[in-house]
Amino acid sequence: MAQVARRISGSTTLLRSYPILSVLLQRITVGSIVKLLLGLLMALNIRAFPLVWHFRAIRPVLYAGINYQILRIRHLFSDQRVKEIALENWMDSITPIGSHPFQYSISFRSFASIDESDYNLHMSNSSYAKAMDCVNLKATMSLFPQFLRVGGLIRLAETHFQFVQEIPILANYEIRLTIGAWDEKWLLVVGRFVSKKKQEKKKESSSPSNSSSASSDSHPPSPPARPPRVPTPSPTTLFNPRITRKGEYSLRTPDPEEMGRKTDLKALAAKMLSSEEPDGAVLHTVTLTRICFKLGRITVPPAIILATNGLSRPPPPTLGAMSNPSKAVYSHANPPPHWSIVKSIASKPSGGSLKAMQHFYRGGWKTVPEGERWWEQALGGPVEQQRRERLEKLSSVEHGMNAAREMRSGFGAKVTF
Template structure:
């Protein structure tokens, strides 16, 4: 029996043996190609979670502002090489231009736009709850560069003390969203940043049916509170969907010195409207009527 098998095996055509071996080689090559491109796809899908990417996304607004200031300063320094007064005047004008002079603190808003990537999603195919603090870090840095740019350029930092998230509904994977951050409140030390994770509502067709959400609805008190705090009558907010509300408590440090938020806002030009200020707030000892009349010019 063994002899017959050997004879049959030896009688096989060499061409058949070559075809079998070549088919096996092509199969191995195909597996290698599929594995290689699958590995590339996994790396690209999780590129935002790679090392140093978080640091780049956090510090990019600061780097961008410093590069813009350098691009302004170098040509002007060369043009005003022998005139220091003109150079100082141009730099002061640039500082005034990039500072939020005259902006009301509660009207200031920064928008950070992004998309839910694969590495920021969970097994439910929507944005993971652990990804919200990371996105809030990027938003706070962008907000600081727009609100207090020269404080950061002078070496100031913005450490965060605590964050609170109120999740309303999920953000689907690969969906575009915005984080609209503004000033919520402040005291002698702490500064509260309120960020809203929103998406733009898609236009509904006439025959569209209302889909049921798997997220449990808010209670009446929670719904009223969220609607009262974040309801707006502006045109750009009528077609948005609120997903999450975040509140971050942070402070401002220059070395070991804690800079009060009121001082920081005043030095950067942020101010309230004149009719919102009373003499009692300016001087607690003031008890007389507020005189808004202008003094007569001396003749």
């Protein structure tokens, strides 16, 4: 009892020495602990709250709207002509003028939050589509601002997911969108969920010259390393027969050349299915999205949308481009040749208007003669060749889905043989 009394008196003296600690301990109750835990739980799941997803998705639209209003405020007392030129310059600045359609990419960064993860402690499969909604709208604002300003809409038809490797809970990831291909109606967009590798600490090692000299002074030279042992196939005997493809037993000795070909094929397959990106990032999921462009009920061909938003083939190599690097690529400072035609249709300072651009999207492009269709020239040459090659590869997914759509066996359907 005396020891207990001394401990209590010692703790009381300690609390008197730190009055702040004493006040905190007096205020800690069961209710306060419960409130703290509830607040922590709400903070960890804040992205699941109402309207949070909507804000994340429309954030690019909000940013563009804020910048537009700031521009209007700056030129509130300016002349009408100055306002129109300022607006066109701002629209040009957010338009991908001169970009290669297959080299332009959009990036979106996020992390696998608790509300987006499942009981396996990694990002739930359903959360990938939720994240795609955010990056799709960002890509729309980045790629097609000229189409959106005239009231154009982008309709999503389908999205396919191929899960390669899971994203752990609370891990950072990045979505990279690129244009895959297009035809007369549909634009195919390829997405990749990737994450950066953690940098491993490099161990300090001495140079080969120093290590060899030190070993020669203090220790005798080490024997040469043995070559790696190549596993030899087990002999084929009556108790260890070889099974052929037809299920029959064979006592034939395996051919080393045949085994080498199988090893090469396995290595090639492993390389093709590698989950590592060219920059060293880890690939987690691949997506393929099919979209179309609508102005009212009119479907606008993707080639026209891409060309009117500044995307173009690279400039042909010339002597002038070799002497001047700025002429070797198209950009805002060096726009592609067809951009002046786009400005003459849509830009008010250049003699165009938004109504003229709407008319062009609604079908005015059909009146342009075959040999004068500048959007085909803008996306021709190497771009057209890549488009056909990519479309041939990606169209197999569409054929597979259409085949699955026709398989109506079961649920009352009659199966025919």
